[in-house]
Amino acid sequence: MHSNKYTFIYATVLSIITAVLLAFASEGLKPFQDANISLDQKTSILRSIRSTEMERKAIEKIYTAHIRELVVNSAGEEVNGVKPSEIVIKEELAKPPKERRMALYIYTADDNKKYYIVPLLGVGLWGPIWGYLSIESDFNTVYGAFFGHKSETPGLGAEIAEAPFQQQFQGKKIMSEDHQFVSVNVVKKTAKTAYGPEHRVDGVSGGTVTSTGTDKMLKNCIEPYLSYFEKIKEGGDKMTLK
Amino acid sequence: MSTETINVPEKKKKEGLFSKKNRKVLRDPLDDINPVTVQILGVCSALAVTTQVKPAIIMALGVTIVTAFSNLIIALIRDSIPGRIRMIVQLVIVALLVTIVDQLLKAFMFDVSKKLSVFVGLIITNCIVMGRLEAYAMSQKPWPSFLDGIGNGLGYGMILVIVSIIREVFGSGSLLGFKVVPQWLYDHGYTNNGLMMLPPAALFIIGCFIWWQRNRNKSLINKS
Numbered sequence: 001m002h003s004n005k006y007t008f009i010y011a012t013v014l015s016i017i018t019a020v021l022l023a024f025a026s027e028g029l030k031p032f033q034d035a036n037i038s039l040d041q042k043t044s045i046l047r048s049i050r051s052t053e054m055e056r057k058a059i060e061k062i063y064t065a066h067i068r069e070l071v072v073n074s075a076g077e078e079v080n081g082v083k084p085s086e087i088v089i090k091e092e093l094a095k096p097p098k099e100r101r102m103a104l105y106i107y108t109a110d111d112n113k114k115y116y117i118v119p120l121l122g123v124g125l126w127g128p129i130w131g132y133l134s135i136e137s138d139f140n141t142v143y144g145a146f147f148g149h150k151s152e153t154p155g156l157g158a159e160i161a162e163a164p165f166q167q168q169f170q171g172k173k174i175m176s177e178d179h180q181f182v183s184v185n186v187v188k189k190t191a192k193t194a195y196g197p198e199h200r201v202d203g204v205s206g207g208t209v210t211s212t213g214t215d216k217m218l219k220n221c222i223e224p225y226l227s228y229f230e231k232i233k234e235g236g237d238k239m240t241l242k
Numbered sequence: 243m244s245t246e247t248i249n250v251p252e253k254k255k256k257e258g259l260f261s262k263k264n265r266k267v268l269r270d271p272l273d274d275i276n277p278v279t280v281q282i283l284g285v286c287s288a289l290a291v292t293t294q295v296k297p298a299i300i301m302a303l304g305v306t307i308v309t310a311f312s313n314l315i316i317a318l319i320r321d322s323i324p325g326r327i328r329m330i331v332q333l334v335i336v337a338l339l340v341t342i343v344d345q346l347l348k349a350f351m352f353d354v355s356k357k358l359s360v361f362v363g364l365i366i367t368n369c370i371v372m373g374r375l376e377a378y379a380m381s382q383k384p385w386p387s388f389l390d391g392i393g394n395g396l397g398y399g400m401i402l403v404i405v406s407i408i409r410e411v412f413g414s415g416s417l418l419g420f421k422v423v424p425q426w427l428y429d430h431g432y433t434n435n436g437l438m439m440l441p442p443a444a445l446f447i448i449g450c451f452i453w454w455q456r457n458r459n460k461s462l463i464n465k466s
Contacts, residue, residue, distance in 0.1 A: 002324040010324055014331060018338045025342050032349035040352060151360070 038085075042067075047146035048132035049107050049115050050170075067117075068106045074098055076227035089121040089130075089221075097224055104225065107134065115143050118225055122217025125209040126151040129160065129217060135174065139229040142184060145169035147214065157210030168201040174222060181223055186215040259385065268389045271397035273459070278401040279452045280462060283369040287361050288402055288448060289441040295418050297357045298406035300347070302399025304362060306392060308339045309371050313391035316375050317384040332375045333366070340365045370394055405447045413438030 002010075039056060042063045046053060053059050071079040071087060074097050084103030092100045105117035116139070120131040127150035134143040145166045152158040159165050172184045176199070185200045187193055193200060203211030277283045284305070291301045312335050316323075323331050344362045347355035355362065365371065374394050379387040410416060412435045415423035423432070437443050456462045 002326075007324040007327055010322070011327055011330070014334060018334055021338060022341055025345050029345050029349040033345070033352075036348065036352035040356075 044146050044148060045105055045117055045132050047166075048117055048134045048144050049109075050144045066107050066109070068108070070104050070106070071101050072104050072225070072228045073102070074100050074224040074227060076229075076231040078228075089119060093121060093220070100224055102224055104228070105132075113137065116225075116229070118222055120147075120217050120221040122213050122220065124149055124152045124160075124213045125157050125207075126153070129210065129213055131160075131214075131217070133169070133218065133222065135229075139233055140173050140175045142169050142172045142174065149210070152210050153207070157204060157207035159204045159207060160210055160214055165201075165204060171198075172201065173198045181226055183215075183219045183222060186211045186218070264386055264389055267386050268393040271390070271393035272400060273397075273455075274462070276397045276401065276455075277370045277373075277394050278398055278448065279455055281370075281373070283373055284398050285445075285448065287364060287368060288398075288405065289444040291358060291361050292402055292406040292409055292444050293413060293439055294357070294410050295403065295406045297354055298402040299399070300351065300354045301358060301361065302395065302402045304340075304343050304347070304358075305365055305368060305370065305398055306395025307343060308336065308365050309374055309395040310388055310391035311339055312336045312371060313374055313379040313387040314384050316379040317382055317387035320380050323380075328380070329372075329376075332372060336371050336375070337366050370398055401448065401451065404451070405444050408447055409438045409443055413443070 039059065043053075043059055045067065046059060046062060051062065053062060069084045071082045071084055073079055079101055082101060084105070087101055087103045089103070092102060103119055105119075107115040107117060109115070114137045115134045116137070117132050117134045120133060122129050129147060129149040129152065131145060131147035133145045135141065136143050147160040147166060149158060149161055152160065169184060174181065174183055176182045176195070182195055182199050185193060185195055186203045187200055189202045203215075271277060275281060278285060278288055287301065287305075292298050312332070315335050316332060319331075340363065343365070344355070347358070347362060374391060378390045382390070407417065410418075411422060415421060415428075415434050423434075435443075
C-alpha cells in the first residue's frame with residue numbers, strides 16, 4: 001500500500017505532465033486547425049452561390065478573387081475597421097438589433113453580377129445549425145443556400161445539410177409584392193400559409209424541430225440586413241439616374 | 243480472419259517479440275474474444291460512426307492508437323500507480339491520448355473530424371479502453387500489453403469496417419465515396435435503403451455477425 005504522501009505527489013506530478021503535454025499539442029497544432037476552420041467557412045460561403053469546388057487551392061483562389069467581406073450595422077451603414085472574422089455571430093444575435101454588427105460577403109461573378117451572402121446561425125433540435133444564403137442584386141431573389149449542423153439526427157434533421165433540401169431555396173423570394181419582408185418559410189408541404197409558393201420550401205419530414213429552427217434562423221438573420229440592402233438599392237437607383 | 247478455434251486466454255510469458263503467445267495476444271481479439279461481438283463492448287460508437295467507411299476507418303485507427311498506447315503507458319508505470327487512485331490515473335492517461343488524437347484530426351483531417359464530432363472524445367468512455375487496462379495492462383509487461391491493445395483496437399475496427407461497408411453500399415450506393423451501384427439500377431427503380439443510414443441498421447448487422455460467428459465457433463456459445 002502506498003502512503004498518502006506518495007499518492008498526492010503522484011497525482012500532482014501526473015497532472016502537471018499531462019497538462020504540459022496537452023498545452024504543447026494544442027499550441028503546436030493551432031495554426032493548422034485555424035486554417036482548416038477558415039477554409040471550411042470559405043467553402044460554405046461558396047456553396048451558397050452554387051459552387052461545388054472541392055480543391056483547397058481553387059477555393060482560396062475563387063474566394064480571394066471574387067468575394068468582398070464587409071461589416072454592416074442594422075442602420076444600414078458600413079462599419080469600418082472591423083473584419084468579418086472578428087464578428088462572433090452568436091454574441092451579435094444576443095444584442096438588441098440596433099447594436100448588432102453583421103458580416104456580409106459580396107460575390108462578384110465574372111459577368112459582374114453581384115450576389116449578397118448573409119451568414120445564418122440558429123438552433124436545431126440537438127445543437128446549433130448555421131448556413132449561408134445568397135441573394136441576387138434585386139435584394140429579393142434567393143440565388144442559393146447552404147446549411148450545416150452540429151448534431152442533427154442523420155436521415156431526419158440532418159437532411160438540411162443535403163443538396164436536395166438546399167436546392168429548394170434557389171429562386172425563392174424574400175420580399176412580398178408589397179415590399180414587406182416575409183422571408184423564405186420552411187413549412188410542411190400541406191400547411192396552409194398566407195404566402196405563395198415563392199416564399200416557401202418544403203420542410204424535412206421527421207425533422208420538424210430542425211425545420212422550424214431553420215425557418216426562424218432565416219427570419220432572424222436576414223431581417224437586420226434589409227436596411228443596408230435598401231440603402232444600396234437607393235444608391236444604385238441614383239447611379240442609374242445619373 | 244483466422245480459423246483458429248482454441249480459446250481460453252493464457253498468461254505467463256518470457257520469450258521473443260512475436261512468440262506464439264504474443265501472436266495469440268494480438269490475434270485473439272480479432273475473433274475469439276472480439277471486443278464488439280464477444281465482449282459486447284464499444285457498441286455505442288459502432289452504431290454511430292458506421293454510416294460511411296471513411297469515418298469508420300479513422301475511428302478504428304483512433305481507438306487502436308489509444309488502446310495500444312494507453313496499455314503500453316499503464317503497463318510501464320503499473321507498479322508505481324497507487325492502488326487507491328488507479329482508475330483515475332488510467333482515465334487521465336486515456337483522456338490525454340484521446341485529446342491528442344482529437345487535436346491531430348482537427349489539424350490534419352478536418353472533414354473526418356467534423357463527421358466523427360463527439361465520438362472521438364467519447365473514445366475516453368469506450369469500455370474497450372478501460373476494460374483492457376484493468377484486465378490486462380495492470381498485470382502484464384509493456385510489450386504484450388501493447389500487442390493486446392493493438393489486437394483489441396483492430397478487433398473493434400474490423401467490425402466497424404465490415405458494418406460500415408454494408409451500410410454505405412446499401413444505404414448510399416457508394417463505397418469510400420465512390421459510386422458502386424450503377425445508374426441503370428436506379429433507372430430501373432432501385433432505391434437506397436434508408437434504414438441503413440440509421441443506427442438500428444448497425445445493431446441488426448452486428449447481431450447477424452454475432453449469430454454467424456457463434457454458429458461457426460461453437461466454443462463461444464456457452465461463454466456468454
